[in-house]
Amino acid sequence: MTFDPQSDDEAQWSFDAEKALEPSVCRAIEWFTLLSDGTASKEIIAAHCHWLTEAPENAQAYEKVQKLWVGATQIHAMQQRRKKHRISRRDFGKLTLLAVAGLGSYGLLRSAAPDFETANGENRLIVLKDGSQIRMSGGTALSVKFSSAQRDIILHSGEAYFSVARGNIPFSVYAASGRVTALGTKFNIALSGDQAEVLVTEHAVQVDYATQSQVLRAGEKLTYEQDEISVRQKADAQVELSWLEGRLVFIDKPLGDVVHVLNRWSSTRLRVIDRQLAQRPVTLIVNIQDIDNILPQLKQSLLLETRHIPFWGTLLYSA
Structure with a gap:
């Protein structure tokens, strides 16, 4: 028995938006919607694997769709309405319209190259002009924006440990739509999708996210995502920052x-x-x-x- 996500009678797509996408991207959107709730059978997973290996562009298209839509609320809504692993024409149309906009701007979003970037497996130490140090884990990208009034870091992806040099100019790290401001400190930020985890090893930081603000002190950690900051917890730095060793x-x-x-x-x-x-x-x-x-x-x-x-x-x- 074979499985084809386009075998549904509803899959006679007529959306103008679909015409703007490559066929591999359209199919990748179908597969992603089908698999994203984690309930797919072994048969469906096997069929998905077969499609991925049919052509290099299939795997590349699926990778792009994953990056764009993981955690999107539109996907969650579609999962709730989908029955028997089938995607409605209406839902596919919404996702396709989003893909046209998303894939069209994907290159623009990534065009501003980060100032520093590590490859997978790389552990890199950066010393900034103010004497602050940043230890970057593998697969990490960040940008540095220093001026006479501010010391700003943008953490695009990955994980980094910050040792901040003393000074009168504020030192802030922007990550996952939040801001972490050093209060004379050493701290770590790890990104996972839209979630950020902040862990402090020395002194304190102020975390500002959505409409909330918290001061996090040495030996504590918290996470923030979806407009919520978690309750502060005790942190085991030796375990959670073991990558430094x-x-x-x-x-x-x-x-x-x-x-x-x-x-x-x-x-x-x-x-x-x-x-x-x-x-x-x-x-x-x-x-x-x-x-x-x-x-x-x-x-x-x-x-x-x-x-x-x-x-x-x-x-x-x-x-």
């Missing part, structure tokens, strides 16, 4: 979160589609130098199967 430590972390971090350090991109699998707790210690050998360890400890898909990555799924 050349290793990664995960204690009862969801597999999806673990994979997100591993992908910043590994040359092999891992993917988890199954939502239940992504929530499975993982306890793991990884030497960053040996991170490309992590797959056998994950397969054995979690009873996983893997499938490598050229141009897209390695899919993890339950055995």
Whole structure:
């Protein structure tokens, strides 16, 4: 039995917006909508893998759609209305219109190159002109905007540890629509999609996000996303900042979160589609130098199967 997301009678698309997209992008939108709620059967996952490997442009199109729509509220609404893994014509039209705008501006959004960028697996120290230091983890990008009145950093992606030099000019980091202002301090910011986690190791920072503001002190952490700042929690810096010492430590972390971090350090991109699998707790210690050998360890400890898909990555799924 084969599965084709376009076999539905509703899939006779007539939207003008669809004509503006390449066929591979249209199909990628269908697949993403179908798979994004994490309930796809093994048959559907196998069909998706087959489509990804049919042509390089398929995997590339799916990658772009993922970057644009992960976490979008439009996707959530479609998931609630979708029945029997079918996409309504109306919903596909909405997503296609968004894709025309999103893919059309994608190059513009990325055209302003960051001032500093690390490759996967790279650990880089930057010393700014005021003496402040930034340690960038793998897969991190940031920009520096200094003037006589402000010291601003824009963290575009990844994770970075900041050691701020004393001075009368405010030092702020903008990340995931929030602002973290140093109050004479050392702190870490890690991005995961639209979520930011802030952890302070020395003195304090002020976190401003949406309409909320909190002061976070040494030994504390919080996250912010979706217009909410979490409650402050005690932080175990030795565990959560272990990457500064050349290793990664995960204690009862969801597999999806673990994979997100591993992908910043590994040359092999891992993917988890199954939502239940992504929530499975993982306890793991990884030497960053040996991170490309992590797959056998994950397969054995979690009873996983893997499938490598050229141009897209390695899919993890339950055995």
